Amino acid sequence: MNSKISLSNTCRYEGCTVTGALAVTAFVPDGISIVHGPSGCTQHNVSLLHSTLMQHEKPSIPRIMTTALGEREIIFGGESALEKAIGIALERSPHAIFVISTCVAGTIGDDINAVCAPERDVPVIPIDCAGFLNGGFRQGFVSALIGLSTLIGPCAPGGDAGVNIIGERNLEVDAEQNFAEVERILASLDIPVNVRYVRNAATADMKRFGNAGLNLFREDPGGLLSRFFAQNFSLPAICGYPTGPQAALDLISRLGAIYKTDCREALREEEAAWEALADDFSDLRGLAVSLAPDPSPADGRAARDFTEYFGIALSRNAPAVPWSDPVGIGGARRLLRQWRRRAHGY
């Protein structure tokens, strides 16, 4: 039973479950997402996606439909409205259809799995997003990543076509820059990216998922994602983008071990790059700051290592600077620039 009192639980991952699912499905360019609920659920989410994507360099307008449930569908059931919407979606020739249920569809007990089940020209994938079932944004996000795994083709054992990047935070402004950081590290070991699961990946791309030699998860707080992919696709896994120099070096070492390549050169280059960054920001040495928002316990260690490396002291009463687990050198540079502006006013 969900006994949460909502106000004390409003943090970034406890938003709408539907938003979480759309943060995945809307990034499949040849797919259509159907939100099975009142039109407001769709309107609200589409406008949020729209305003978020406007901040990105190349905004693309994802295809999202609503089944527009009204009182009539609530009383008599919304399954035929969903069937109709799937029919309309099929006419637009997508390569996959994602059916995202909402609170109200869950309340009246519409069986979206049954409606999606019949064989059609393209996969129709149900994603249960009744938010009242204890889930929020993160739950919808994870459910969508798991649901879309039916698009993945059979695994080629011993594949080494590169690394799958799983669960990028698509709504984040820095998503592309963060990815570039990881891609840079992989390139230093001559490892290519295989599939970005799911960021602007067409359904055909996802078929290649199984050719990879490793799954790299953007993050996996509850371990739910890595467990699922471990059970279903026997690929080695690494969880979390690297924050700070030590995490970056660790990542290189682990990649070296998994891909059985000599990583000493890459480690040296990475170390040198971080030292250069520290030089660039030597004016911040001796500064005392507090972090806002407070890093989560999991991030706490990374935050301490990070500030220590740059000779910055953490002190509860010092002026607050933003903290957002910066990814790699690029993320560190952007964050340190913000801190410099706070500290010196330029």
Next chain:
Amino acid sequence: MKQIALYGKGGIGKSTTSANLSAALSDTGLDIMQIGCDPKHDSTRMLMHGTWIPTVLDLVRTRQESEISVSDVVHTGYNGIRCVEAGGPEPGIGCAGRGIIATFQLLERLGALYGDVILYDVLGDVVCGGFAMPMREGYAQEVYLVTSGDLMSLYAANNICKAIQRLSRRTRTTCLLGGVICNSANITDEKDLVATFARRIGSRLITFIPRDRIVRVAEVNRQTVIEYAPDSPQSDIYRSLAEAVYTNDMLTIPTPMETDELEDLALEYV
């Protein structure tokens, strides 16, 4: 205007009792309306001489609301009684409770709720908020529980008491328990048992209705007992029920029994 609701376990005899009660009240010259609030939609069938009238939700399903008029939903039956059936979704899909709410809102907007007595015949396992709608402000002020001496039907009646009690805590609710109607299942000492139950929940037995073959005979003739056999003893019973309900001024907030208390009570009468 007096608005009353009959609640009770499925198959216990709510519709039979409601229709005969409406018929008996209407015979005294009162203007009566009966609203069936059960997806089974057979509440008013005997008043309509066996005709299945279109339900409100059938109309809601097939038409725009602006195209629905009073004459589409309200049908005149025995002695001018205005009959309405809420209806419901197909079994196993949708939300019947929301259907009851929608029905009430539509009747309200159409201005169809009027008369000397409005009688709501409601499905008795109060499964969700929608089926408590007739008890809300502006609708029934009196609830009558229809039960036999069978434990399961007492159990259902007791649950309805819980709903009444809960609603009575709301400042603007005016719905109270009017009493218990025993529709006999030919159980030994049934009248005593149900009377005791009624006392224990802080109410009283209004009428004991015997089980009588004439009910089924009238039914196959598509009539209420009042219409089919006005001179039968069973009709006298329904008329005395009508009198008791119409003049009833003993309304209480019930005190539902604990389940084991209820079981103990039933055990005493086995």
